[in-house]
Amino acid sequence: MGPLVPDIISNELSLIIALLIGIAFGFLLEQAGFSSAKKLVGLFYGYDFTVLRVFFTAGITAMVGVVIFDHFHLIDMNVIYINPLFLWSAIVGGLIMGLGFVIGGYCPGTSICAAAIGKKDAMYFILGAAIGILGFIEGYPLLEDLYKSANFGMPQLVDTFNVPNAIFAFVFVMIAITAFALVVKIEQKRAGAPVCRMSTKYLASLAVISFVIGVSQVFLPSHEQHLQRIENMTDFSAYEFNEISTDELAIRILQKDKSLHFIAVDSLEQFKKFALPNAIHADYRNFIHREWEKVFRIENQMTIIYAEDEVTEKRAVLAARDVGFEDVYILKGGLKAFRKDILEFEMPNEPVDPALQDTYRFRIVAASQLPGIIDAAKPKAVEKIKPKRVLGGC
Amino acid sequence: MENEQYMNPFRVGVLLGLLLLLTIFITGRGLGASGAVKSAVIEIEKTVAASHTEGMQFYKEYDATHGESPLKSFLVFEIIGALIGAFVSGIISNRLKFTMEKGPQVTTNTRIAMAILGGALFGFGAQLGRGCTSGSALSGMGVFSTGGILTMFAIFGGAYAFAYFFRKLWLQA
Numbered sequence: 001m002g003p004l005v006p007d008i009i010s011n012e013l014s015l016i017i018a019l020l021i022g023i024a025f026g027f028l029l030e031q032a033g034f035s036s037a038k039k040l041v042g043l044f045y046g047y048d049f050t051v052l053r054v055f056f057t058a059g060i061t062a063m064v065g066v067v068i069f070d071h072f073h074l075i076d077m078n079v080i081y082i083n084p085l086f087l088w089s090a091i092v093g094g095l096i097m098g099l100g101f102v103i104g105g106y107c108p109g110t111s112i113c114a115a116a117i118g119k120k121d122a123m124y125f126i127l128g129a130a131i132g133i134l135g136f137i138e139g140y141p142l143l144e145d146l147y148k149s150a151n152f153g154m155p156q157l158v159d160t161f162n163v164p165n166a167i168f169a170f171v172f173v174m175i176a177i178t179a180f181a182l183v184v185k186i187e188q189k190r191a192g193a194p195v196c197r198m199s200t201k202y203l204a205s206l207a208v209i210s211f212v213i214g215v216s217q218v219f220l221p222s223h224e225q226h227l228q229r230i231e232n233m234t235d236f237s238a239y240e241f242n243e244i245s246t247d248e249l250a251i252r253i254l255q256k257d258k259s260l261h262f263i264a265v266d267s268l269e270q271f272k273k274f275a276l277p278n279a280i281h282a283d284y285r286n287f288i289h290r291e292w293e294k295v296f297r298i299e300n301q302m303t304i305i306y307a308e309d310e311v312t313e314k315r316a317v318l319a320a321r322d323v324g325f326e327d328v329y330i331l332k333g334g335l336k337a338f339r340k341d342i343l344e345f346e347m348p349n350e351p352v353d354p355a356l357q358d359t360y361r362f363r364i365v366a367a368s369q370l371p372g373i374i375d376a377a378k379p380k381a382v383e384k385i386k387p388k389r390v391l392g393g394c
Numbered sequence: 395m396e397n398e399q400y401m402n403p404f405r406v407g408v409l410l411g412l413l414l415l416l417t418i419f420i421t422g423r424g425l426g427a428s429g430a431v432k433s434a435v436i437e438i439e440k441t442v443a444a445s446h447t448e449g450m451q452f453y454k455e456y457d458a459t460h461g462e463s464p465l466k467s468f469l470v471f472e473i474i475g476a477l478i479g480a481f482v483s484g485i486i487s488n489r490l491k492f493t494m495e496k497g498p499q500v501t502t503n504t505r506i507a508m509a510i511l512g513g514a515l516f517g518f519g520a521q522l523g524r525g526c527t528s529g530s531a532l533s534g535m536g537v538f539s540t541g542g543i544l545t546m547f548a549i550f551g552g553a554y555a556f557a558y559f560f561r562k563l564w565l566q567a
Contacts, residue, residue, distance in 0.1 A: 002418075002419040002420070002422070003418065003419060003420060003421055003422030003423075004419070004420045004421070005421045005422060014420075014421055014468065015466070015468065015471045016471075017420060017421065018421075018468045018469070018471035018472040018475065019471045019472070019474060019475040019478075020475060021413065021416075021417050021420075021421075021425070021472055022471060022472035022473055022474060022475020022476040022477075022478070022479060023475040023476070023478050023479035023482070024409075024413050024475075024479060025410075025413060025425055025472065025475065025476050025479060026475060026476030026477060026478065026479030026480035026481075026483070027479035027480065027482060027483045028401075028406050028410050028413065028479075029410075029476070029480065030479070030480040030483035030484060030487075030489075031400060031401040031406055031483050031487070032400060032401060032403060032406040032407075032410075033400035035480060035484070035489070036495060037495045037496075038495060038497070038564065039400075041557075041564050043550075044553050044554055045557060045561065045564060045565060050400070050403045053403035053404060053407060054403045054404075054406050054407045054410065055407070055527075055531075055532065056407070057404050057406075057407020057410075057411060058408075058410035058411040058414060058532060059411065059532060059535040059536060060411070061407065061408050061410075061411025061412060061414075061415070062411040062412075062414040062415045062418070062532075062535070062536030063535060063536060063538065065411065065412070065415035065536075066415065066418065066536055066537060066538070069415070069419060074419070075418065075419055075422075079422055080418055080422040080537060081422060081423040081424070081537070082537050082538075082539045082541075082542075083524060083525060083529075083530055083533070083534040083537070083539040083541045083542035083545070084539075084541050085539070085540050085541030085544065086524070086541065087544075089522045089523065089524070090522075090523055090524070090530075090541050090544045090545045090548065091544065091545075091548045092519075092522055092523075092548075093519045093520065093521070093523025093524070093545065093548070094519065094523050094530075094544070094545040094546070094547070094548020094549045094551075094552060095519070095548050095549075095551075095552035095555075096515050096516075096518060096519030096522065096523075096552070097515070097516050097519035097520060097523060097526065097527070097545075097548070097549045097552065098519075098548065098549045098550065098551065098552020098553035098554075098555070098556060099512075099515050099519075099553070099556045100511075100512045100513065100514070100515030100516030100517075100518075100519055101512070101516065101527075101549065101552075101553045102512075102553050102556050102557045102560045102563075102564075103508050103511055103512035103515065103556075103563070104508060104509050104510075104511065104512015104515070104516060105495070105508075105509065105512060105564075106509075106512070106513070107427070107516060107526055107527040107528075107549075108427040108428040108431060108516060108517070108520065108526045108527070108528070109425075109426075109427035109428075109476070109526065109527060109528040110527075112427060112430075112476050112480065113476060113477075113479075113480035113483075114480075114495075115477075116476070116477045116478075116480035116484065117480060117481065117483075117484035117489050117490050117491070118484075118490055118491050118493060119493060119494070119495055120492060120493065120494045121494050121495050121496065121505055121506070121509045122495075122509070124506050124509035124510050124513065125509045125510070125512060125513035125516075126431065126513060127510060127513065128510035128511060128512060128513020128514040128515075128516075128517065129428065129431050129513040129514065129516055129517030129520075130431055130434065130435050131510070131513070131514045131517065132513060132514035132515060132516065132517025132518035132519075132520075132521075133428070133431060133432050133435045133517040133518065133520075133521060134435050134439065135514065135517075135518055136518050136521035137435070137436070137439070137450075137452045137453075137521075140451055140452035141451050143522070144451065146522070147521075147522060152540070152541070154539070154541075155539075155540045155541070156537070156538040156539060156540065157538045157539075157540055157543070159540070160540040165538045168538060169538075172535075195403075196402060196403050196404070198404060199404045202404065202408065389422075390421065390422030390423045391423070391459070392422070392423030392424060392426070392529070392533070
């Protein structure tokens with residue numbers, strides 16, 4: 001479902017949302033006391049660990065939230081912006097920022113908030129930030145190599161360390177709890193009294209939630225494992241499938257039924273050779289990606305998954321069901337049967353059962369008319385459905 | 395007299411974390427700050443020195459990935475909002491006042507120079523690090539980005555490493 005931009009919320013409206021998010025952001029940072037350089041640098045001199053408390057609490061809250069949203073397919077990790085990893089520029093840039101932090105007393109976000117309540121030093125800091133950015137732009141030819149070296153793409157912790165994100169959420173919650181306990185002691189020593197005590201109940205619940213989801217991700221079969229099982233399946237008697245018969249399909253195509261919606265799950269080569277009217281080609285292993293949501297969830301349509309043989313169709317339907325698309329049909333007997341019954345139909349030589357005479361007469365008509373209709377409605381190009389990642393970062 | 399009554403840091407942290415989660419859910423991206431300053435710098439440089447920016451490697455790459463005017467971006471609107479939000483918070487908590495905040499041993503001129511220098515370093519570093527404390531560290535942590543979390547450790551690790559050398563800026567003698 002998420003993110004809502006740009007499919008559900010337009011880019012224009014998102015600017016209004018940005019403004020509202022910003023108001024909340026600025027309000028919270030100011031309420032935290034981040035509009036004071038002395039309070040911020042207290043983190044580095046051990047007399048005030050407010051920054052650590054706010055930052056870490058916010059970070060682990062978001063982490064656990066993202067894990068929950070991901071677990072219930074509420075956000076698509078393939079679409080959200082993951083800050084890319086360029087190893088050297090990340091480290092060098094981070095160290096320079098750290099230096100700027102202790103010298104200037106702010107970071108960009110906090111300087112904005114401090115300037116908003118009248119801190120003149122923060123206004124100079126923003127001016128400095130603009131100068132620094134201009135310096136980067138002007139010096140870019142010299143910096144480009146460092147900026148672009150050691151590109152690892154957009155990995156998440158799960159990609160880098162092959163451990164589920166939820167386990168990392170749990171680890172970060174534990175680190176945070178330990179840090180919160182430690183800094184109370186440091187503050188007591190340096191400033192006489194701790195600035196604040198920790199909220200044990202909240203932190204304990206975050207730890208439990210992330211641990212439970214982490215464990216469930218390690219032990220419960222994933223969609224990938226389901227796919228493997230589906231691919232090796234030959235006996236489908238335990239499942240029921242919605243089927244459309246070859247004759248009914250032929251009638252509906254002849255009537256140019258607009259509610260039909262075909263998804264071809266064979267190989268791309270086969271799809272290019274022959275495809276039902278306006279079909280979309282799919283690899284059913286990708287149904288989990290959110291772009292398929294749009295394909296499957298169209299109102300008042302009959303989604304028919306087809307392939308050469310029925311077994312492939314059934315596998316694709318099971319894969320679709322595994323990610324929540326229940327309302328799909330298969331073509332009975334697959335394209336093989338459709339070809340034999342309809343497209344290449346020939347009147348049998350032996351005497352015909354009178355009950356089937358009408359059907360056969362229909363098939364003869366269909367065999368002569370359908371190829372033309374199908375050819376005319378041939379999918380123009382192979383529709384490539386690819387998720388577009390959100391552009392983010394600073 | 396500045397009002398020192400700040401909100402409980404854990405409460406702010408939870409609310410900030412939920413705000414970040416909501417932002418990711420709605421927009422697919424996290425929060426940010428330095429990017430807004432960057433947009434402003436780019437807009438100004440392009441307006442003031444159009445001929446100079448033409449053909450520059452940086453702008454070639456920037457224009458290829460950014461379609462519209464740099465000011466019509468998520469971060470610019472977010473930061474305008476942040477100014478409003480912080481201002482409102484300042485009114486509510488009675489902290490609205492023109493002041494210069496500095497360590498006990500520093501003169502005003504030193505503080506100004508250091509604020510500009512620190513800002514310049516931070517702004518520059520945020521370009522290399524592809525985001526600042528908000529865009530890279532906090533938002534990166536929220537989405538489990540290896541790059542963002544590495545930058546976070548570098549920022550705070552760096553600040554701790556350098557803090558000793560600049561203690562006179564902030565502490566009593």
